[in-house]
Amino acid sequence: MTTDKPSVTVLGLGAMGTALAGALLSAGHPVTVWNRTAAKADALVERGAARAASPAEAVAASQIVVACLLDYDSVREVLGTESLRGRTLVNLTNGTPGQARRFAEWAACQGADYLDGGIMAVPPMIGTPAAFVLYSGSAGAFDRARPALDTFGESIFLGEAVGRAALTDIALLTGMYGMIAGSLQAFALVTADGVPATDFAPLLTRWLQAMSGWADGAAKQLDSGDYATGVVSNLGMQAASFDNLHRTADEQGVHSGLFAPLGRLMQQRAADGHGHEDLTGIIELLRKDDNA
Numbered sequence: 230m231t232t233d234k235p236s237v238t239v240l241g242l243g244a245m246g247t248a249l250a251g252a253l254l255s256a257g258h259p260v261t262v263w264n265r266t267a268a269k270a271d272a273l274v275e276r277g278a279a280r281a282a283s284p285a286e287a288v289a290a291s292q293i294v295v296a297c298l299l300d301y302d303s304v305r306e307v308l309g310t311e312s313l314r315g316r317t318l319v320n321l322t323n324g325t326p327g328q329a330r331r332f333a334e335w336a337a338c339q340g341a342d343y344l345d346g347g348i349m350a351v352p353p354m355i356g357t358p359a360a361f362v363l364y365s366g367s368a369g370a371f372d373r374a375r376p377a378l379d380t381f382g383e384s385i386f387l388g389e390a391v392g393r394a395a396l397t398d399i400a401l402l403t404g405m406y407g408m409i410a411g412s413l414q415a416f417a418l419v420t421a422d423g424v425p426a427t428d429f430a431p432l433l434t435r436w437l438q439a440m441s442g443w444a445d446g447a448a449k450q451l452d453s454g455d456y457a458t459g460v461v462s463n464l465g466m467q468a469a470s471f472d473n474l475h476r477t478a479d480e481q482g483v484h485s486g487l488f489a490p491l492g493r494l495m496q497q498r499a500a501d502g503h504g505h506e507d508l509t510g511i512i513e514l515l516r517k518d519d520n521a
């Protein structure tokens with residue numbers, strides 16, 4: 230069957246690479262795949278993907294090359310010293326902004342037009358409207374690869390500063406892990422009393438959803454630097470009631486180590502005279518080296 234859709238190579242067939250290659254196949258792109266453990270390609274080959282015998286063969290097969298491996302070192306290792314001349318390299322491997330910048334320099338030396346990306350989805354979300362993927366780097370590479378990239382989810386281009394996608398990805402993961410840390414602590418408290426986690430989960434979800442608007446209001450205060458605007462729950466009050474998180478954890482026989490640093494920052498900020506402001510002012514303490 231012929232198609233006018235560009236062919237795409239996918240390097241790395243872990244859970245995520247397999248989902249990416251599957252989305253491309255579903256959308257009708259010719260797909261070439263390579264994975265260190267070759268057997269992981271079998272199901273995709275049955276669906277019509279071409280199996281490359283080596284990374285070099287995979288890179289030669291398509292002008293657009295998508296890499297999704299464990300980390301940047303493994304991508305470097307896999308690409309080796311191959312010339313990437315004429316290739317649009319899209320690296321969807323998780324990393325830091327610094328790693329993205331260093332990788333972009335290396336990719337440019339190999340001749341590639343480079344796009345760095347951060348996938349904001351778990352594999353089952355790929356190809357659904359729930360998925361979005363952040364990109365930064367070469368605008369030309371983004372434009373060229375976009376029809377293929379759009380098969381993964383919504384493509385969001387954050388500009389040519391190549392580290393921006395990784396920075397945004399890590400910032401979003403930071404928010405997610407904060408939510409998970411809080412949720413684990415909450416489950417520990419109630420299950421210590423014999424409450425089934427499944428009974429508590431709907432209330433937790435409802436409360437987290439009710440609080441999900443927090444970021445928008447906080448962002449306005451953060452951008453203005455005025456943490457006293459529109460305060461509905463002042464820091465002094467929150468610092469006092471936050472102690473009850475520690476006391477309740479003690480009563481329930483649960484560690485409160487996940488929350489101790491936040492409690493200390495709230496106390497310090499209130500003691501510094503900002504008790505009438507919002508919690509958002511704590512960002513000032515996060516920005517100081519001596520409070521890291």
Ligand SMILES: NC(=O)c1ccc[n+]([C@@H]2O[C@H](COP(=O)([O-])OP(=O)(O)OC[C@H]3O[C@@H](n4cnc5c(N)ncnc54)[C@H](OP(=O)(O)O)[C@@H]3O)[C@@H](O)[C@H]2O)c1
Pocket residue numbers: 241242243244245246247264265266267269297298299300303306307321322323324348349350351352
């Ligand atoms: N899964 C998620 O929910 C998710 C979400 C967003 C972003 N990501 C990111 O996507 C990337 C891949 O994640 P994944 O879930 O697919 O991980 P995974 O299932 O653990 O797969 C890891 C992949 O990396 C390959 N690999 C590891 N070290 C290698 C090396 N030295 N040389 C060659 N290949 C190597 C593995 O090959 P073998 O099969 O031979 O071991 C496999 O293809 C990661 O950077 C991850 O942070 C994942």
